Amino acid sequence: MTAPPHQSRSRTPDTQQGMRRRNLSRVMYTLAAEGPLSRAAVASRIGLTRAAVSTLVDELLRSGMLEELGPERPGRVGRPGSALGVSGSGPAGLGAEIGVDHLAVCVVDLRGQVRTRAERQVGNRGRDPRSVVRDLAALLRRAAIEATAEELRPAGLSVAVPGLVGRDRGTVVRAPNLDWHDIELPALLSELMPDEMPKALPVAVENEANLGALAELWLGEDTPGDFVHVSAEIGIGAAVVVDGRLLRGTRGFAGELGHVPVRPDGPACPCGSHGCLEQYAGEEAVLRTAGLESGAHARELLAERAAAGDKRVRDALHTAGTALGVALTGAVNLLDPRLVVLGGALAPLAPWLLPAAEEELARRGASPAHGIAVSRFGSQGPLLGAAHAVVRSVLDDPAGTSATI
């Protein structure tokens, strides 16, 4: 768990006070990644004096973000120091997900452990946003009660949605599969927020593909800082990570791989264009080619049938994989990512999508430097990404957090 380049720096001005806040962040990230460690070990890792680190650590102990774990285990050279670790109580990340077919929330502590999780299957397509948020608030209430029992205090709420979110990180501009347009989600949430939740909880809304990609960036093993993350719920989403940072785009709409033209004169797409990737590799297109009905468990059915050797299903996934390869050829030529990651609902279909996509990329001389990998988070990615986004905002500026909670 390393800090993205400059992320903590960008928040605070270049003053003595700003330097102190950035150094607090470095202590937290170092202990989150490598702890437990003594003060001396932290000092040597971040290149500050032991005295400077002690002052920073005292502040972090007082605000409950670190804890003293007692003497280091013997066998090390030198006088044993007291080991420090990131606290398992105190500020925590609260993540939520509004899916087409479900709602979910989870709480992650500063150590990165999922401490509580609640989910509810519910069809949200075309439902009034207020009643969806009311159901979500009930789950949030449960999570808040459980968090309090474990001495955890949510430092913020991040909500994953299957749609385009404005740069304000609040407005759901367009979520076609929910049939939502211009919904001010934070206002609705604050109105319906349960009493158990801290007052004035900061809320951020984020596209689910973006959060899935961030989960991969932050939690994946050996995930590089440059990759394209392709996922799907009903449509096809993607997120672009460059130099360890999510590329959001001017309006917040970057990563719309599903509307990259595969054949300029192909079938009409609800977006107004023709021959978009979604018309070849979106869930409905694949089900149609496979001769299956769409419905709540259509994706599971696709994976089952393909695993059982159903030729029509396998052919449909091969066709989708080829179209994905054409769209990814454009992405690789424009972005030159190190890796492409198949995540979300596409991960379980990877055994049949991946070979066709890889073949198409290779045929077009556009294989990413490190090929295509399959996410190990699958459909859990967006929710994990949401909770960890809050955790990282705490690690990025521990002083800012302790002042507001």
Next chain:
Amino acid sequence: MTAPPHQSRSRTPDTQQGMRRRNLSRVMYTLAAEGPLSRAAVASRIGLTRAAVSTLVDELLRSGMLEELGPERPGRVGRPGSALGVSGSGPAGLGAEIGVDHLAVCVVDLRGQVRTRAERQVGNRGRDPRSVVRDLAALLRRAAIEATAEELRPAGLSVAVPGLVGRDRGTVVRAPNLDWHDIELPALLSELMPDEMPKALPVAVENEANLGALAELWLGEDTPGDFVHVSAEIGIGAAVVVDGRLLRGTRGFAGELGHVPVRPDGPACPCGSHGCLEQYAGEEAVLRTAGLESGAHARELLAERAAAGDKRVRDALHTAGTALGVALTGAVNLLDPRLVVLGGALAPLAPWLLPAAEEELARRGASPAHGIAVSRFGSQGPLLGAAHAVVRSVLDDPAGTSATI
């Protein structure tokens, strides 16, 4: 001329010494953008005390990067301060360009003024890199002599090439229109560098489309920090700028718009793929459709004929513009840039390319937030970008530069 976010920060560690170097950079950028200014005015703009700014200014005056311009003009409130300005002598940027049909060099001072420029028409396609570099060295010698006469000292050399450059910013991995592969340009340059040039001059090599985009970013009026810059010499190149930074890609190959598939089963491309944008909008494709022969002045001929109303040429450019619109639809969906800029050799063809490209983007619901603009630098962009890249490396770390020259 504002510093890109974090650029000066990223070079130096977060220590007192690093802070001093970053503040020196801020003083330089402030005076480059808004000078002449008094010490007090600089202090208020960058949020430091006047005493702190005076210390920084003294150091920059000693190293010859700033100059004292005498008392400010009267009529202002308060005691008149002495106005400071960026020096018109001392460290300077040396840029060079290796084109398919020409070589060029120029020297730009810290104020951003082009002080000397030399160009030679010469067909470089298929020529031995050593003899090309020998011709370039002769131009560099002229530029060095003229720079010395004007008390300018090149602080580095940046070379624009029409091909893919590795992340080492030295190896020309592939320049198909020169027929160069894996050429270590800095080694050749250092071997053939004229004696008039400073010893151990830092050399960086860069793709010409990237430097054209940087010229647009740094010198364009109202150019936003997020755009896709499309240019052409023989092939079609592009560069992606995100948050004021060039997106280079893992291998340095980002921005290859010319090989985004427009029709997956279209004509074979020398890159190994089929239906790439270059097969519809590259110079050879357009000339073929227009019924014209390729040759040294083919592009000028296209513009002339189109201006004269030649229907076949206009139709060919319309077809090319439509294909460009399809490829850009992919780019806009993936990147959500604020603007697309047509630059390089495409700029003079814009009156006939642009309407078709805009129409296609609109039809596909993929118009960039601020549409498509035409670069005012045209084919001068890469050379200007090269010289300014060196100027900015000086402004980014004035202390580093004064130590090495």
